[in-house]
Amino acid sequence: MSKYLVIANWKMNPSTKKEASSLAHEIEQRIGGFYNTKIVIVPPFPFFDAVKSSIKKAALGAGNIFWEEKGPYTGEVSPLQIRDMGAEYVILGHSERREHLGETDEVINKKMQASLKAGLSAILCVGEREREGNDIPPIVGDQLAEGLRAVKKQFLKNVIIAYEPVWAISTNKGARPDTPDSAFRANLFIRKIITGLYGRKAANEVRVLYGGSVRRENILSFLTEGNMQGALVGGASLDPREFVEIAAIASRAEKK
Numbered sequence: 001m002s003k004y005l006v007i008a009n010w011k012m013n014p015s016t017k018k019e020a021s022s023l024a025h026e027i028e029q030r031i032g033g034f035y036n037t038k039i040v041i042v043p044p045f046p047f048f049d050a051v052k053s054s055i056k057k058a059a060l061g062a063g064n065i066f067w068e069e070k071g072p073y074t075g076e077v078s079p080l081q082i083r084d085m086g087a088e089y090v091i092l093g094h095s096e097r098r099e100h101l102g103e104t105d106e107v108i109n110k111k112m113q114a115s116l117k118a119g120l121s122a123i124l125c126v127g128e129r130e131r132e133g134n135d136i137p138p139i140v141g142d143q144l145a146e147g148l149r150a151v152k153k154q155f156l157k158n159v160i161i162a163y164e165p166v167w168a169i170s171t172n173k174g175a176r177p178d179t180p181d182s183a184f185r186a187n188l189f190i191r192k193i194i195t196g197l198y199g200r201k202a203a204n205e206v207r208v209l210y211g212g213s214v215r216r217e218n219i220l221s222f223l224t225e226g227n228m229q230g231a232l233v234g235g236a237s238l239d240p241r242e243f244v245e246i247a248a249i250a251s252r253a254e255k256k
């Protein structure tokens with residue numbers, strides 16, 4: 001297993017297939033030799049084929065799925081369909097979906113179960129909207145426990161947690177990056193909740209990523225001081241040079 005996972009969350013960008021291909025191509029061309037860092041590109045569904053055919057070293061992921069395998073669910077996309085398109089990862093419960101689509105923990109949990117059943121690695125996003133003081137708010141624990149409800153321990157190896165404090169996501173008004181120290185505390189908090197659910201060994205093995213205004217300037221401190229096992233990168237992933245630099249820094253990073 002690679003030491004770090006660096007994910008390009010393109011969200012609903014770019015606008016054309018041509019741009020998507022060229023972005024993926026530029027990333028792919030620059031990521032040779034990143035032996036301990038795995039790169040995942042998460043494009044919009046319509047660009048899956050174009051991106052998939054531009055990448056070899058990087059893996060493909062989806063920003064969402066529906067919880068059924070097939071059937072009368074107009075406009076939805078199933079885990080089996082994205083598997084068939086070559087995706088290995090899926091992001092679940094991103095704060096933008098919680099906010100704009102009203103996704104609840106219950107819905108996210110259904111998607112979690114369906115993703116794992118289909119053999120995908122599921123990236124569960126958790127994070128508070130506001131933060132007062134240093135403590136990680138209990139809502140983060142609730143999102144974790146609800147998102148993982150009824151997920152059996154043997155599936156935990158396919159679960160990745162992304163801690164994304166909503167107030168630190170670059171496109172949100174007044175966004176400000178979190179500190180590595182706070183990320184470290186969030187990591188401990190997440191592992192404590194997972195220890196309560198699955199035991200210490202399982203909790204130590206779960207990968208926790210940091211997301212929220214990750215840039216070339218701050219990635220190293222989130223990985224080393226923050227003890228994160230990778231990053232979910234939004235805005236900066238649309239600039240292939242910066243994204244690859246973030247991944248390159250990860251691949252050279254050593255834990256303290």
Ligand code: PGA
Nearest residue numbers: 169170212213233234235
């Ligand atoms: P950002 O987005 O890197 O632009 O803050 C992160 C995310 O929302 O996944």
